Amino acid sequence: MSGVALTLAKKRARAAGFGTNANANKYLNQDYEALRSQCLSSGQLFCDPAFPASPEALGFKELGANSYKTRGVQWKRPGELCSKPQFIVGGATRTDICQGALGDCWLLAAIASLTLNEDVLARVVPSNQDFGSSYAGIFHFQFWQFGEWVDVVIDDRLPVKDGKLLFVHSEEGNEFWSALLEKAYAKVNGCYEALSGGSTSEGFEDFTGGIAESYELRKAPANIFQIIQKALESGALLGCSIDITSAADSEAITRQKLVKGHAYSLTGAVEVHYRGGLEKLVRMRNPWGQVEWTGAWSDSSSEWNSVDPSERPSANAEDGEFWMAFSEFVRQYSRIEICTLTPDAITSDSVKPWSVCNYSGSWRRGSTAGGCRNNAYTFWMNPQFVIKLDEEDDDPNDNETGCSLVVGLIQKNRRRLRKDGEDMHTIGYAIYEFQGQTDVHLDKNFFLTHAQKARSETFINLREVSTRFRLPPGEYLVVPSTFEPNKDGDFCLRPPELYIQPEVDAGFRSLFAKLAGPDMLISAAELKTILNKIIAKRTDIKTDGFSLDTCRVLVNLMDVSSVLCHKLSHKSLTGFPGSPKCMSAIYKKNDLDNSGTISTPELRLALKEAGFCLNNAIFQLLVARYADADLTIDFDDFVACLMRLEMMFRMFKKIDAHNTGSIEVDLNQVSQTQMFHRSSQWKCLWFVHTSSLSLCLFSCLFQWLCLTMV
Numbered sequence: 272m273s274g275v276a277l278t279l280a281k282k283r284a285r286a287a288g289f290g291t292n293a294n295a296n297k298y299l300n301q302d303y304e305a306l307r308s309q310c311l312s313s314g315q316l317f318c319d320p321a322f323p324a325s326p327e328a329l330g331f332k333e334l335g336a337n338s339y340k341t342r343g344v345q346w347k348r349p350g351e352l353c354s355k356p357q358f359i360v361g362g363a364t365r366t367d368i369c370q371g372a373l374g375d376c377w378l379l380a381a382i383a384s385l386t387l388n389e390d391v392l393a394r395v396v397p398s399n400q401d402f403g404s405s406y407a408g409i410f411h412f413q414f415w416q417f418g419e420w421v422d423v424v425i426d427d428r429l430p431v432k433d434g435k436l437l438f439v440h441s442e443e444g445n446e447f448w449s450a451l452l453e454k455a456y457a458k459v460n461g462c463y464e465a466l467s468g469g470s471t472s473e474g475f476e477d478f479t480g481g482i483a484e485s486y487e488l489r490k491a492p493a494n495i496f497q498i499i500q501k502a503l504e505s506g507a508l509l510g511c512s513i514d515i516t517s518a519a520d521s522e523a524i525t526r527q528k529l530v531k532g533h534a535y536s537l538t539g540a541v542e543v544h545y546r547g548g549l550e551k552l553v554r555m556r557n558p559w560g561q562v563e564w565t566g567a568w569s570d571s572s573s574e575w576n577s578v579d580p581s582e583r584p585s586a587n588a589e590d591g592e593f594w595m596a597f598s599e600f601v602r603q604y605s606r607i608e609i610c611t612l613t614p615d616a617i618t619s620d621s622v623k624p625w626s627v628c629n630y631s632g633s634w635r636r637g638s639t640a641g642g643c644r645n646n647a648y649t650f651w652m653n654p655q656f657v658i659k660l661d662e663e664d665d666d667p668n669d670n671e672t673g674c675s676l677v678v679g680l681i682q683k684n685r686r687r688l689r690k691d692g693e694d695m696h697t698i699g700y701a702i703y704e705f706q707g708q709t710d711v712h713l714d715k716n717f718f719l720t721h722a723q724k725a726r727s728e729t730f731i732n733l734r735e736v737s738t739r740f741r742l743p744p745g746e747y748l749v750v751p752s753t754f755e756p757n758k759d760g761d762f763c764l765r766p767p768e769l770y771i772q773p774e775v776d777a778g779f780r781s782l783f784a785k786l787a788g789p790d791m792l793i794s795a796a797e798l799k800t801i802l803n804k805i806i807a808k809r810t811d812i813k814t815d816g817f818s819l820d821t822c823r824v825l826v827n828l829m830d831v832s833s834v835l836c837h838k839l840s841h842k843s844l845t846g847f848p849g850s851p852k853c854m855s856a857i858y859k860k861n862d863l864d865n866s867g868t869i870s871t872p873e874l875r876l877a878l879k880e881a882g883f884c885l886n887n888a889i890f891q892l893l894v895a896r897y898a899d900a901d902l903t904i905d906f907d908d909f910v911a912c913l914m915r916l917e918m919m920f921r922m923f924k925k926i927d928a929h930n931t932g933s934i935e936v937d938l939n940q941v942s943q944t945q946m947f948h949r950s951s952q953w954k955c956l957w958f959v960h961t962s963s964l965s966l967c968l969f970s971c972l973f974q975w976l977c978l979t980m981v
Contacts, residue, residue, distance in 0.1 A: 290418070290419030290420055291419075291420060292394045292413060292415075292420045292480070295413050295419075295420040295421055295422040296419055296420065296421050296422065297421070297422055297424075298421040298422060298423045298424070298458075298459065299321045299424075301319075301321060301424040302424075303409065303411040303422060303424050306409055306424060307405075307407050307409050310407035310408065310409060311405070311407050316348070316407060316408030316409075316426070317407055317408040317409035317426045317427075318408070318426050318428070319409075319424065319425055319426040319458075321424075321458070322425060322426075322454075322457075322458040324346035324426070324428040324430075326341060327462065328430075328457070328458075328462055328463065329341050329344065329430060329462060329463050329464065330462050330463055330464025330465075331462065331464060331689070331690040332464065333464060333467070334373075334462075334463060334464040335464075340372065343432055343433070344430050344431065344432050344437060345430075345431050345432070346428040346429065346430055346431070347428065347429060347431045348408060348427050348428055348429070349402065349427055349429070349445075349447045350402065352429075352431065352434075352436070353444060353445045354445075355402075355445055356402045356445050356447055357401070357402065357443075357445050357446050357447070358400050358401045358402060358410075358446075358447060358448050358451075359396075359446065359448045360441075360443045360445065360446040363385075363386045363392055363396065363448060363449075364386055365383045365386050365387075365536070365538065365556050365590075365591075365592060366441070366442045366560065366590050366591075366592075367386070367441040367442070367443070367446060367448065367449045368382050368383050368386075368439060368441070368449050368558055368560070369439065369440050369441065369442060369558070369559065369560035369591075370439060370558045370559050370560070371436060371437055371438035371439050371440060372432075372437055372438060373437075373438045373439075373463060373464075373466060373467060374466075374467040374468055375438075375439075375453070375466040375467060375468075375469070376533050376534040376558045376559070377468070377469040377470055377471045377473065377474060377510070377534040378453070378456065378466055378469065378471075378473075378474045379439060379453075379534075379558035380471045380474070380510045380534040380535055380536040380556070380558050381471050381473075381474025381475050381477075381478060381508065381510065381536075382439075382449060382452065382453075382474065382478070382558075383536040383538070383556050383558060384475070384508040384509060384510065384536045384537075384538060384556075385478050385508065387503075387508075387538055388506045388508075390506070391478070391479055391506060391508075391612065394413060394478075394479075395412055395413055395414065395452070395478050396412060396448060396452065397411060397412070397413065400448075408426050408427050408428075409424060409425070409426060409427070410424075410425055410426075410427055410451050410455075411423060411424045411425070411455070412425075412451070412452055412455040412456075414455070414456065414459055414477045414478065415476060415477050415478070415479065415480035416459065416477065417629070417631065417681060417683050417684075417763040418629030418630075418631065418763055420480070421459070423455045423456075423458055423459055425451065425454050425455045425458055427447070427451060429447075429450055429451070429454060430463070436450055438450065438453055438463060439453045442560060442590070453466075456477070460686040460687055461686060461687040461689070461690060462690065464689070465686040465687065465689050465690070466686070469734070470485075470534075470608065470733055470734065470735075471510030471511075471512070471534045471536075471608050472484075472485065472510065472608040472610055472735065472737075473733075473734050473735065475508040475510065475608065475610030476610060476681075476735070478508070479508065479610060479612050479613070480612075480613050481507070481508070481610045481611050481612045481613050482610070482611055482613070482627060482677050482679050482737060482765060483608055483609065483610040483611075483679070483735065483737055484608070484609050484610075484611070484677060484737055484738075484739055485606055485607070485608050485609075485737065486606060486607050486608075486609070487605065487606050488511075488600075488601045488604055488605060488606060488607060489601075489605075491601070491607075495601075495607075496540065496551050496597055498609070499537065499540045499553070499607070499609075500540045502609045502611065503538075503539065503540055505611070505612070506612050507609055507610055507611050507612060508536075508609075508610040509536065509537040509538075509607060509608065509609050509610075510534055510535065510536055510537065510607070510608045511534075511535050511537050511555070511600075511604045511605075511606065511607040511608065512532065512533060512534050512535065512604065512605060512606060513529060513530070513531045513532065513533070513603065513604055513605050514531075514532070514605035514606070515531050515532040520532060524562065525603075527564060527565045527566045528562055528563055528564055528565045529564055529603055530557065530559075530562060533557070534558065535555050535556060535557055535558075535604075536555070536556040536558070537553055537554070537555060537556075537607065538554045538555070538556050538592070539552075539553065539554030539584075539594075540552070540553050540554070540597070541554075541582075543578050543579075543582045544578065544579060544582065545574070545577055545578055546577055550596060551596065551597035551598070552568060552594050552595070552596060552597060553594070553595060553597050553600050554584070554592065554593070554594050555592065555593055555594075555595065555600075556591055556592045557591035557592070557593075558591065559591055560590060560591040561590070561591050562591065563591060563592070563593040564593045564595050566595065566599060567595070567596055567599060568593075568594045568595050568596050568599075569593050569594070569595065570593055611677075613627055627765055628765065628766060629763055629764075629765055630656065630763070630764050630765075631683075631761065631762070631763050631764075632654040632656075632751065632761070632762050632763075632764060632887060633654075633759075633760065633761045633762065633887070633888075633891065634653070634654075634752070634753055634758060634759060634760050634761075634762070635759055635891040635894065635895075636757040636758070636759055636902070637757065637870075637871035637894050637898055637902035638652065638871050638875075638887075638890050638891045638893070638894035638895075639652055639653060639654055639887045639890065639891055640652070640653070640752075640753060640756055640757050640758050640759065640760075641653040641752060641756050641872075642752055642753060642754065642755050642756030642757070642758075643699065643701075643730060643752050643753070643754050643755075644701055644718070644723070644752075646756050647715065647718070647719060648715065648872065649756050649872050650715070650718055650750070650752065651712075651713060651714050651715040651717070651718050652871075652872055652875060653750050653751065653752045654750070654751060654887045655712055655713060655748055655749070655750055656748070656749045656750075656751075656764060656766070657705060657746060657747070657748055657749075658676075658746070658747050658749060658766045659745075659746050659747075660674035660676060660742055660743075660744050660745060660746075660747065661674070661744050662674060662744075663744060664741070671741060672743075673741040673742055673743055673744075674741065674742055674743070674744055675739065675740070675741050676739070676740055676741075676742065676766065677737060677738070677739045677740075677765075677766075678700065678702070678727070678737070678738060678740065678749060678764070678765070678766045679735055679736070679737035679764070679765040679766075680698055680699070680700050680727065680735060680736045680737070680751045680762060680763075680764055680765075681734055681735040681762060681763040681764075681765070682695060682696055682698055682734055682735075682760050682761070682762050683760070683761040683762060683763060684761065685734065685760070686734075694732070695732040695733060695734060696732065696753045696754075696758050696760050697730050697731060697732045697753060697754040697755070698730060698731070698732075698733075698736055698751070698752070698753055698754070698760075698762070699726065699727040699729065699730035699731070699736050699751075699752065699754065700726065700727050700736065700749055700750060700751040700752065700764075701723040701725075701726045701727075701749075701750050701752075702723060702724050702725040702726060702740070702742075702747050702748065702749050702750075703717075703718075703721055703722075703723055703724055703747065703748040703750070704721070704724045704745060704746075704747060704748075705746050705747055705748040706745075706746055710884060711884065712875075712879070712884065712885075713748065714875075714876060714879065724742065724747065725738075725740050725742065726738075730754045749764065749766060751764055795819060795822040795823040796819065796822070798817075798822040799817050799818070799819050799822040802817040802822065802907075802910070803816050803817055806855070806906060806907070811859060811862075811865070811867060812855060812858060812859060812862075812867055812906045813866075813867035813868050813905055813906065814905045814906040814907045815905060815907060816907060817907045817910070818907075855906065857877050857880050857881055858877060858906055858909050860877075860880070861873045861874075861876045861877040861880065866903070868903040868904060868905055868906075869903065869904050869909065870902055870903055870904075871894050871898055871902045871903075871904070874893070874894070874897075874898075874904050874909070874912075875890060877909070878890075878893075878912075878913075878916075881913055883913075883916055885916075893912055896912075897909070897911070897912050
């Protein structure tokens, strides 16, 4: 299925309730209930074929098959490790998450915060799972993945070394929910090693679907303690860390037992009466399950003796959890991450709802991967999104006016690519004030003459860049990009209410006129002769010449009404304001470097001048279909591209006689469009005859043709 077709299918599925937490999509099409029933009927414990208990599930480098760290690793079920395994003992608590031999403290800090909110935890860890009579060796968990929830099935074979769980484990030796949750998350990301290193906010978002923000504590607003308190009260998840200055600092332990470069959960924020005043305190959690702060307000420290017993928390165990003064916290830690829950995850009526939208896009080399603003020539090629802000903040205690918004840019599936030698791109975005048509892709002239109104805090190689802004009401253009141009990747943009450019603009202008001879009919052979005769006179345009096959395609595409005659009639060609001369003028005008060919950025300018307003997905496919390896387009390919564009939307208009914006096509009509193209590829069409197709959905057919027809 093409990119736009898949996007449209997902939009329809979401509209029908699929992909929500209550109706999560089945990851890899594995149905938990069906698989569990099969296992119970057969009396066999589940073995997951999609994530087998093999070296590949562990990792590819440090945890690869030949690594000393994985020597002697066995896969065992909980029943092989203890006599009476339990899924959850006495409720899921922060002490159930103790780090093993994997550098995923960021993930475990997120899981620890998850246990503070039973409603949120229940969204990730479905109920009614245990090792009782219904046990079948199969469990499932739900994660948010770039705009939709997925239900992930696993078997309960866990990696074990020297008789102990290799990775996360509970202090209770017979409790396994956290280890199984970690395995499910490893499956989504390709393997366990893919989880090594990351930001706590990544785990927060995948467990809640919320939007995460990051504050540098040395630059945090004056009311950051109140922000923390309000966040905890609203069920938000919080994490924090201490920056490192060198690789040697990673997980180095300070004199007062804080770990640098290590992810902690922030699980509480209170004020206690202390020596005639109020002392602000925060509660921290180390996923290691040990190694605690030894300074003021630590477990059993003397400061607690001056606090009324009714205000004292019970914090004496070496469980990785401790309190510290907020002022000390700000001095010791570098940053804090706060993940605000989406409206569907908020159960309290006291929390003001807010809106969030998820939109997917992609960067593709040569077409929509223009790089950051430093690349003036290509920056405009990046995907563009228009947002509208019209509701100002109404906080009576706030003297500033404007509309608050958080814009998050997430790059998709990069952890899965680690085994192929790839990692996170360096990403960011710019925001511009914008007034005008929302269906226009702005060209480089706009960005050369307009300064950005706001931007992401930095370009960084993390999964997400997220920043909070306050802007005056109005319309704004968000341009997400990689730092360098020509980096392939997929992304998810999450702003407030968003206007997306229409999938299709059918207002195309025709391009040919007066190619016919005396009979007013042009065969493919005649067309080939005419086009090559005309183009041969041009020494400033490079082309290999129009082939007969190409001209047959052009004829067949044009003559929809009588395709069997293999000729273009006068009627077929009327309405085209252009000619080969006109097309060459457009082509030459946009050959900005006078190379005789046009580059992919120049192609977009040329298509725009020819009257084609295309969305990013279609333009990406045009580049894939027509550009050479050096991302240039010869004139003959340029003409074929324009003709194909024109014809597809002519066909739509002809069938949509009443301008309803949607059509019904039967198998015969679709077959006519395919008759003179590779019949063996007919089976690739994904829609069913007599299904109702919107104009946008019909463009998906066009995209398929772009890649398959010759």
